[in-house]
Amino acid sequence: MITPNYVLDAKGFACPMPIVKTKKTMKNLEPGQVLEIQATDKGSTADLQAWAKSTGHEYLGTKTEGDVLHHFLRKDGANTAAETTVIPEISLENFKEKVENGENLIILDVRELGEYEAGHIQGAIHIPLGEVEQRSDELKKDACIYVICHSGRRSELAAQTMAKQGFKQLINVVPGMCDWTGETVK
Incomplete structure (x- = not known):
């Protein structure tokens, strides 16, 4: 069982809001702390996995309870985003x-x-x-x-x-x- 340091309620929001809220919340966490994102958007699993990978945070997994997805991310200790290419x-x-x-x-x-x-x-x-x-x-x-x-x-x-x-x-x-x-x- 993963014990989060902070829980973010993103239930009822569709893309891109779960990512926007996660990004904002992640800035306030210390490196190594775990954020639980509670979402109902079925696309949020792939969205958060890809976002975590592109920013250097660690995607720890998702637990489903009814219609609610509980996503867990660990803040990267380097506190720097991976190099990205500008997409036209x-x-x-x-x-x-x-x-x-x-x-x-x-x-x-x-x-x-x-x-x-x-x-x-x-x-x-x-x-x-x-x-x-x-x-x-x-x-x-x-x-x-x-x-x-x-x-x-x-x-x-x-x-x-x-x-x-x-x-x-x-x-x-x-x-x-x-x-x-x-x-x-x-």
Whole structure:
């Protein structure tokens, strides 16, 4: 059983808020202390795992009780974020224009399966954020890939992971499917 030093209530919040609240709270902890994040967003597991990895904090695991996910993170002692690559962004409006003009785009949707099945852009490749590191070999490293999620945070984390694996042409779609007004398929 993990005993946290601090408990953060992020229940009822959707991406990106659990990460935003975690980041803010983590700043107040001492190196080595454990934060428990209580969340109801099913995507928060992959989000927090990727965020912890990208910032140098240690993801200790998740315990589920009913609809509540109890995530545990240990603050990194080095207190420095890992080196990150700046991922170029495209506005949702400009991206939608490319999609509607029929441009031949490679679109990677990194949302959770339920979000993807509820509606996604025709032809989008689905690899949830938590699987990107293991499954990125399904994509060509020299291709231009538009990465999209719900709000732009998970897609940024996915693109960071892929950049470390040698992908060179990654574009983060911001804000993401939360504001998408174009056609979707289910």
